[in-house]
Amino acid sequence: MKTSIVSYLVKRFLRFDNDQPFIFLSALLAFLGISLGVMVLIIAMALMNGFDNEFRKKLTIMNYPLTIMPKFYGAVNEDLLMTLELEFPELAFSPYVQSAIMARSGSKLEGGYIFGVNFKSEAKVNSVVKKAIEEKSFDKFDVLIGKTLKDEFLLHDDDKLMYIFTHVEPGGMNVTPKIKRFQVKGVFDSGLSAYDKAYNYTSLESLQTILNLPSNHYSGIHIFSPNPQEDIVKIKKLLPQSVAIKGWWEDNVNFFAALELEKASLFIVLMLIILIAAINIISSLLMTVMNRRSEIALLLSLGTTPAEIKKVFLYLGIVIGTSGILAGIALGMSGLWVLSTFDIVNLPKDVYPTSTLPLDLSVQDFFSIVIGAFVIVIISSFYPAKKASEVDILTVLRNE
Numbered sequence: 001m002k003t004s005i006v007s008y009l010v011k012r013f014l015r016f017d018n019d020q021p022f023i024f025l026s027a028l029l030a031f032l033g034i035s036l037g038v039m040v041l042i043i044a045m046a047l048m049n050g051f052d053n054e055f056r057k058k059l060t061i062m063n064y065p066l067t068i069m070p071k072f073y074g075a076v077n078e079d080l081l082m083t084l085e086l087e088f089p090e091l092a093f094s095p096y097v098q099s100a101i102m103a104r105s106g107s108k109l110e111g112g113y114i115f116g117v118n119f120k121s122e123a124k125v126n127s128v129v130k131k132a133i134e135e136k137s138f139d140k141f142d143v144l145i146g147k148t149l150k151d152e153f154l155l156h157d158d159d160k161l162m163y164i165f166t167h168v169e170p171g172g173m174n175v176t177p178k179i180k181r182f183q184v185k186g187v188f189d190s191g192l193s194a195y196d197k198a199y200n201y202t203s204l205e206s207l208q209t210i211l212n213l214p215s216n217h218y219s220g221i222h223i224f225s226p227n228p229q230e231d232i233v234k235i236k237k238l239l240p241q242s243v244a245i246k247g248w249w250e251d252n253v254n255f256f257a258a259l260e261l262e263k264a265s266l267f268i269v270l271m272l273i274i275l276i277a278a279i280n281i282i283s284s285l286l287m288t289v290m291n292r293r294s295e296i297a298l299l300l301s302l303g304t305t306p307a308e309i310k311k312v313f314l315y316l317g318i319v320i321g322t323s324g325i326l327a328g329i330a331l332g333m334s335g336l337w338v339l340s341t342f343d344i345v346n347l348p349k350d351v352y353p354t355s356t357l358p359l360d361l362s363v364q365d366f367f368s369i370v371i372g373a374f375v376i377v378i379i380s381s382f383y384p385a386k387k388a389s390e391v392d393i394l395t396v397l398r399n400e
Contacts, residue, residue: 005304009312010319023291026284031324033277038328038373041270043335045365048263050358054191055259061128062195063248065228066235069220070243078216080243084223087238091231092124092224097207102164103145103200105153112198114143114163116207125224129201132188141206143182146196147189159184163200165210180210267368274373277324278380281317285384289313289391296391306389313388317381325373336361 068084070076081095097116102109119138123130132144143161155161165178182202190196208215225231228247236245249256289296296309339345340359 006308006311006315009299010315023284023287026280026287027320030277030280030284031320031327033280034274034321034324034373034377035327035331037270037273037277038325038369039331039335040273041267041369041373042329042332042361042366043339044266044270045263045369046336046359046361047357048259048266049360049362049365052256052259052263053360054358056256058190058192058195059252060248061126062190062192062199063251064125064222065225065248066223066232066245067220067248068223068235068239068243068245071241076218076220076243078218080240081218081221083238084221084235088231088235092121094118094121094125094222094224095204095218096122096220096222097204097211097213098219099207099211100166101200102166103149103153104162104164105155108153110149110152110197112149112200114200114202114207116202116204118204119144119201122201122222125222128188128190132186136186138185138203140203140209141180141182142185142202144186144188144201145184146199147187148193148196149198149200150184150187152197155184157184157186178210182206267365271372271376274376278321278376281320281377281380282384284320285313285317285381286387288316289384289388293391296388300391309391310385310389313385314378314381317384318377321377321381322374325370325377328373329370 068076068080076095078095081093084091085093094117099114099116100111101114102111104110117129119129119133123133129144138144143163145155145161149155153161160181161184162179162181165180188196188199188201190199204218205215207213208217223231223235229249232245232247239245300306300309336359339357345357
């Protein structure tokens with residue numbers, strides 16, 4: 001019987017009142033505000049996660065999961081490579097030689113790095129290079145360049161590209177930089193303009209010849225690992241003191257920390273939209289309490305308990321807020337479907353790692369939004385419900 005009274009009163013107080021339309025309008029504004037807040041939060045968090053994942057994926061490829069390099073006094077040689085391949089057959093290794101260079105085409109200059117690699121080994125650790133060298137063969141002094149550099153220099157396959165090496169050699173009274181022309185044999189596209197402009201790949205033999213390095217000495221070893229955080233600990237135990245190993249995340253700690261801070265800040269700011277909308281719940285319920293004071297007093301005099309009256313207004317706020325949350329979820333999911341299905345927004349590829357909006361709503365973010373909004377709704381409903389249960393029967397009925 002008690003439940004039926006509460007549910008009856010909740011339905012009654014939710015109806016449109018011709019005498020007090022502003023009460024219904026305030027509740028409607030609260031519903032719309034919470035709906036829009038939840039929708040915006042869902043889309044914003046999906047976008048933040050999407051961009052975060054895209055950057056992680058691109059940086060993992062071009063920075064490599066793990067990299068072994070010499071310390072100040074050390075060297076990476078073929079013996080170390082063979083030892084690692086024997087101990088970790090499940091991982092992929094690609095030795096490389098690296099040099100800073102200036103690429104020149106006509107009057108245009110662009111700084112960057114050139115990597116001497118074994119293309120078969122490199123294809124196992126770098127999917128971008130693997131895709132770029134399909135059905136291509138690289139001879140000595142052939143080079144693989146990035147799409148951004150190709151477009152900037154207006155190059156085509158088999159064109160010549162001059163590289164000026166920062167490694168210099170003495171020549172009489174001065175030093176002369178090493179200069180070598182390479183033949184463009186392929187183009188890779190990582191999706192990140194900075195890497196496509198700065199990274200160049202040639203064969204190990206080519207770069208070792210130019211830098212006068214023995215064939216069994218390398219600048220480092222790139223490693224592909226599906227679990228780099230775990231494997232870095234295992235590999236580190238086998239390495240000599242003369243070399244070090246680092247993970248791709250170690251060069252990007254500040255970047256991803258900034259992304260996490262931005263995501264948290266955005267979540268808090270957008271949650272304020274729901275908080276502002278919840279103020280309308282408070283005002284709507286308080287107006288309902290003031291408008292229904294005589295009815296509340298009469299109900300209390302007829303035996304309805306203050307707890308039941310409190311429940312009525314608490315449920316009123318929860319119904320308004322929960323319906324707004326559900327509507328916001330429906331609108332947010334619909335928005336994600338529209339943005340992911342139709343090419344509505346085109347991003348500049350030279351700025352972002354993808355030309356379409358990346359969307360990825362995590363389960364954790366979804367429940368954080370829903371739970372956070374629901375907590376705000378309950379807190380907003382509590383005070384008006386408490387005031388309704390404290391109506392003074394004698395004072396109200398005397399004035400009536």
